[in-house]
Amino acid sequence: MEINKKNDKDRIKEMIKSSKFFIFTKGTPEFPMCPFVATAIQIFKNHKIDFQYFDILKEEGMKQTIKDYTNHPTFPQIFIDGEFIGGCDKLRELEESGELDKLMEK
Numbered sequence: 001m002e003i004n005k006k007n008d009k010d011r012i013k014e015m016i017k018s019s020k021f022f023i024f025t026k027g028t029p030e031f032p033m034c035p036f037v038a039t040a041i042q043i044f045k046n047h048k049i050d051f052q053y054f055d056i057l058k059e060e061g062m063k064q065t066i067k068d069y070t071n072h073p074t075f076p077q078i079f080i081d082g083e084f085i086g087g088c089d090k091l092r093e094l095e096e097s098g099e100l101d102k103l104m105e106k
Helices: 002-017 035-046 060-070 088-097 099-105
Strands: 021-025 052-055 077-080 083-086
Touching (some): 021 035, 035 088, 077 088, 083 088
Parallel strands (some): 021 052
Antiparallel strands (some): 077 083
16 A cells, blocks of 8 residues: 555656646536635636646545645645645735736746
């Protein structure tokens, strides 16, 4: 079992490096299964942010591994430049403060 966890953590690292903006979701951008995911996706769309995502509902085994990886209990989980920044609330804070626009420029 430990080997799978290690492989899953490697997959997580590869995923978050695949795009400047990456989000672990419940559902898809077209059909979010959580209001917080829907809000985060809408913020990305409003700012025309190109992002990648992973739907944790498609692979339930990854859910706990992702939580362990970030030490964060809820979804969505958002990464910018490979760094975990938090969930929907943190993304809203970045948007409201103008930091999100600055991160897009980098």
